Structures are given as structure tokens and as C-alpha cells.
Amino acid sequence: MNAHELNGKRVVIWGAGMEGQAAATFIMENAKPATVDFIDDKSSPEDEKNAILARADIVIKSPGVSLYKPEVQALLARGVSVTSLLNLWLAQPHTAKIIGITGSKGKSTTSSLLLHVLHAAGCKVALCGNIGTPVTAINLQETEIAIVETSSYQAATLSQPCDIGLVTALYPEHLDWHGSVKTYYADKLNLLTHSHTKIATPQVISAAMEHHLTLAPDTLFMTKHDFHAEGTTLFESGQAIGSLDNPYLLRAHNLANVYAVLSIVRALGKDVGAALSAMADFKGLPHRQQELGVKDGLLYVNDSLSTTPQSAIAAMAAYAGRPLTLIAGGFDRGIDYAPLVIYLINRPHIFVVCLGESGARIFGSLRYLGMTGVAMAATMDEAVLIARLHTSTSINGGGVVLLSPAAPSYGLFKDYAERGESFKKASGV
Template identity: 30%
Template sequence: MISVRGMVGARVGVLGLGRSGLTAARALRDGGAKPVCWDDNSSAREAAEAEGFEVADLAAGAIMETLARLVVSPGIPHLYPRPNPVVLAALRAGVTLDNDVGLFFQSFGHGAWNAFDTPPKVVAVTGSNGKSTTSALIHHILRESGRPTQLAGNIGRGVLDIDLPRDGEVIVLELSSYQTDLARALTPDIAVFTNLSPDHLDRHAGLGGYFAAKRRLFAEGGPDRAVIGIDEVEGLYLANQLAESASDDRVIRVSSGGQPGPGWSVTARKGFLAERRKGRQVDSIDLRDIASLPGAHNHQNACAAYAVCRALGQAPKSIAAGLRSYGGLPHRSQYLGARGGVGFVNDSKATNVDSALQALLAFPRIRWICGGLMKEGGLEALAPGLGHVAKAYVIGREAPGFALHLTGIETEICGDMATAVRRAAEDAEEGETVLLAPAAASFDQYDNFERRGEDFAAQVAQVLQES
């Protein structure tokens, strides 16, 4: 655990007692602070009380005036669409807002590092799509090369729950916009911006606010190196803001469109990753036969991971070996197996239109399982990928309404996952892929996208056993 520093004896409110909130309370107490915890859920409050924490309604009476800081869990809105009542009370009382990520960066480095030959480093990854895969790839490549590393944040463990870092260790953090938006300290050694597409717009009052939340990772502390995906104008703009000149190699530009940026760049074109520095290609890797990284979007993830590892001093051959041995993450272009020349791929994490489009573009002919709670903006942006779809099998409580938005392709209303998988498997022909890429949230039928992906995997396992 990373003990929170600089708050000995201070009363600190902790709002939200899920994974990050309860871990923050423990780290605060371990560092000598006095956490005061609250959650609207009574079972969460009882769990905190069982660990000996003070539990009190932070908006009641004069409690707020006794607090030095309020630590807010990521799922709790602090500004848009409207502040949580406890957050609003803190704003009116002038109590400083923060989150576990801010506490982590405030507390990570300390005097004991003077004994290290190589100080630990932090890599922080943000963006709309590909954060998890990019973070996991970096972690995997480093681990396979023998370098100590931990993976945390929006994936794996909470940021304050990691082990104390070792000599030369690299901490890889996946950070969402909810986490970067509120953290008071953001000082990674290397920061990564994968891409930007509309998501969480209500939470950030539009696309500009969403981009601003991501941009804070680069603007607040100033990383030593920035790896920036430049396939969207926001990435181009961010790279331009961070670089002093076109040749400034503190910025590594990444593209899956194959167009190298100026200076240091890593690009993927027709399945080949290429690193260029000072106008010359210095290395190349064939990504086409890596089953766990299909499609241009995963090639962009590979480019970003490669760039980070090169910035950390890893040799290209070591990185290539790590890319080839990467097994993939559950629910993110996860290959589940094949039957009769038909592959089955679980991309339940494709909860928005942009990520679903990238999944559709990754395979030549698809039996597509889609549907759920449709997000703002509709499905029109999927059009470039629909030519790859042989037929769509629509699930979700509002499946008929969802199917109406899928123009120009054959659809079948299935409703539930078992029916969709069975029908897709019956129809599929050799060379096709049965793909779950919902382009929608899961909450109409499942607690989260993981549960949806697990259901798909279970149904596919039955199909494969019957072969």
C-alpha cells in the first residue's frame, strides 16, 4: 500500500466506499490522517465501520468545516451534470477536493528512494479507447523482459493499493477521464494519449470538457515524455501544444493511419509497425500474425506500447517478443476459439460506437452480436464498418429499436445472448467471425460489460463443446 503523505492528524472526508474509496481510507489512515467516511449504500458504510473507520454523513451538521480535504470516488459527479450534494457542501465550505489518483501522485515518491540505483517511474495511460490494452501491453512487455512492474488504476489494483515500488520498477496506470478530471496532482514520468471519441459527454458537459479532462494529465505536471495518438485532431493539437519544435523528441507521435509525424514517431501501416527518428526508420515489426492484436485499433495500441517501452530504454527485439507473447485482455478483442473455420471474438468492452467500429473493421466478414443501451449520437458512425457485416444479431431489452438504426444490413432480433450466439453460430460460414461488439452499454441486461462478456464466453464454450 502507498501511505498518504503530508496529512498527519488531518481529518479527511472519503465520499464513496467502493474499491478506490475504501482503499483511499486505508492509505490515509496508514499515513496518519483521520478518515471520515460516507456512502449512500448502507452495506458499504457497515463494511467501513467493520474496519474501524469513522462513518458520518458528510453533508450533515458542521462536519464539513472540520475537514482538510474531501476525497471523491470516480463515479460521483463533482461538477456535471450536477455536483453531488456532499461535493457541493465542500465547494461552499472551501474544502479541497481530490481523489485517490491525486493522493497517489502526492505520496508516491519519498526519501527512501535515495538508496535506489534507478528511481521507480510511473507511466499513465488515458484516452477514449485502447487504454486497457495499451496499459496491459506495456506491463506485459516490461514483465517479459524481466523489469519489475505493476499494473493499476482503472485496470487491476487501485492506485493506492499497489506494493511499495522496487529499484527500477515501472508502475503502469490506466486512468479514465473521471480520474484525471479531479486529481490535484498528476505527475507521471511518461503520459499516453491513445485517441478521442465522444463518450461520457453528460459527465463533462460535452466533447470539449471531455478532452479537457484528458488533457489535464499532460498539463498539470508536465511529463518527461508524452506519447500522443495523432489520428484525431485533438491528438494533433495536444502534440503541438507539448512540443517546443517539430524535432522535440519529448513527444512521440503515434498513428495507425501510417502517416509519420515529425520528429520521433511510431506508426502502423498494412500491419507493419515502424519507428522513425530524425526522418529515418530505425526499426519495424510485423504485427499481422499476432492474433491477440487484430485490426488497426490494436495496431495503434501496439504502437503506443512500443513507444513507451522505447522511451524506457527497452530494445526493439525485446519489445517485439513481448508483443508476440501477449495473450490479450478479457472482453477486449479476446479470441475464444474456432469451430469449422469460424472464429469467436469477445469485444464486450466495445460499449461505444467508435470502439465497435474499430472491431468491425478488424475482421473481413462478421456475424455481429450487438445491442444494449444505445448512447448519445446514434449509430450512424458505424457505416464504414457495416460492409464487413454478413448479419447482425441484436440483443437487449430494446433490441427492435436498436435494429431500426442498423440500415443497409440484415438483422435478426434475438433479445438474449444465448439466442444470439446460437443463431450466429448456425449461420456462420468458414472464414467468418462471430463477434460480440455491442456498440452500447450493458446495463439493460447486465451489471457491467464484464458480465456481458462472460455470458458470451459461456455461450461460445457450449458451441465449441458441441463441435
């Protein structure tokens, strides 16, 4: 659906946040609907919302509104078109290459690293989407390559094509929105369905097969035969292509992001060796394993972007061998914390401070299994104070206090950024 198809229609924008506001601006500039109404689940009275939806021809749904809400399903059953700002934006005439990147883990780092290397190559490239910049802030007529970090919410309703689609990882997440793990995975994989060049990591293939989901036969499966590292030397198809002189990216979980970026660079027909060289000065993302500094012998690491057990495990693994206290927990989406609990039970030297609803679940599981090095905290200040008291400063280069929540921030903080800033303030570094 393109903007002209809104002309003369009764349009409803569902969601009053950044995406809804961007949708309103886009419609004003590109279409002439008969009416435009706004509804929001938090502020619109239920009877008013239902009355507006009852007369809608087209609904532009913000990502936070679940596709599986009964009201949305009723609209679809009635034949009402339910679309997204992303679809309207992609439907514009353009010559830009569109690269969609999604995944339960790694999509932000991969998207930002790809932006970094394409900038270095002299491309007119922009990054938008779930990373914080609305897609409509990017003029596709003036852009050579647009990288769209795509959430599972956005991928679920995607109907317009991308030139390249990448899925970095699949782990259970956002079950309150998608309803089940299988549906969540299928919605993520919808990005590949609507991409001309499809790229998936080995972990994605395994997770899809486990839930009886089929990937298209033309999907490019990344393997060690494509890219792999031996020390700092990277190999493509068995041939050395250069050195990765960036300790941050040489961490095991970040190497997967490096391989993904190089796979996209290759698909674009760009110089893979030059891209590898450009990675040397990539600094990483704020709130993603961000080393804030050392105070009183303790290194404080802000990994507030972590919302899954797997991302927290990856963050802890980066500091293996050092005394470590993990601060974890937040909003409870009902995901399975068994992988995190098992990891921690097998590493009793790690002290754990738990926050929030999911933190209470983690705390209960660890105590039930006999772990004593675990505590609950009511606030970030209290969590950091407890961590400071339980982390050694004199072994193997000093201890690490790691905020890697394995959960969203809702309920305790406005967003991951506020959570990360709260940790930084409490640490005093």
C-alpha cells in the first residue's frame, strides 16, 4: 500500500507515540484522506476507540499495538486494511537499496557496524527504524543505502520488499505481543519472506527448524566456510582477508555480528577487505557492554540494552575469569529464564543482584537451587551498593559490576537509556 491509496479514505492512526506522530506528518505531506482519526490504548476511552475503529477504512498501526489484539484481528476479519508507517515509507518510489536487519540479539550492533563500514566506503547511507530514528526522517531520494533496524513488531506486518534482509538470532522474546515463541520466530522471519537477498545465521536456522518453521530455499546460510576468525585474522572462503584490530569486536558474540556485516557488504558488491579495515575504530553502542570506567578497583559495565537471557550470558562471558556481579531483572514478559539460571548455577563465583518482576523470578529460581550469592534490590542505587560490597577488587585485574538485565525496563524506568543512566549515576564513574 502506498500513500496515494489513502486518498479519500477514512484513516485511523493507532498509537500516539513517536511512530504515530511521524505517521501523521507523513500523511499530511503525501496523501489526502477523507478523515484522519487518532486513537491510543493508554489515553482513548474504550467506547470512543471502538467507534472510531468501526468506521475505519485503513488503520496505520504503531509497532507497540499487537497484531494479535482481538480488535486488530476483528479489523482484518472485516476486510479493513491494517498497515504500518514502515510499509508506507517503503512503498515510495526510490532507487535506494533497503537493508532490513532484525534479530533477538545483535541487530543494533550489526546495524550500527554496517553503517560505520559503509560510511567509511563513501556510501550515502542512513540508519533508521527501531534504533530510534523514524524511517520517515530518511529521504529515500537522497540516500544510496538505507539500513532499517527492524523490530519483531515491524517485521510481523511487513509487506513491502527489502533488497537485503538479515536475521541475526532467534531467542524467545516479546511473548506478550506475539503470543507464542513460534509466532514470534515466524514474525521475525517475515523479513526474509519480503527480501530479495535473504541472509540467516546458523543459530537462526537451528531455532527455525526446532519450531518447524521453513526458510525459503534461496536463503543464504552463513557458515564458517563464509567467514571465520583465527586470532585476529579473518578468513573468507578459506582465504585470509585481513586483521580485525578491534578487541571489542573480537569477543565471541560480536564476531557473529562482524560476519553478518561482511556478508551484507559482499551481497552489496562492496570491498570486504576495506570493510574489515574500517572496523578497527568502531566504538560500539551506548548501553551495549559499554565500559563506563573504573572506580575503587571495580569496572562498571552498562549493558542496559540486554533484554534476553542470551544477551546477558554473552556479556558475562566477555569478562570470564574476573570477579563479577550481575545486576539483572526488570519487566516480566514471561520468557524462560532457565538458560540464565543454569549458566549462573554453574558459576557460583558470580554474585547476582535482582531487580523488578523478572528479577524476583530469577532470585526465586537461584535460591531454590541452592545458590546463596544472590540478593534482591528495590532500586538501582541499592543494587549498585550491594554489588560494590560483594565484588572483589584484587583478583585477576579487579572485579566487574555488570548491568545486563535480560529484561525490558518498563515499570522501573522509562526505557533502557534511562536505566543505563541510572546505573551510571549510581556507580559514580
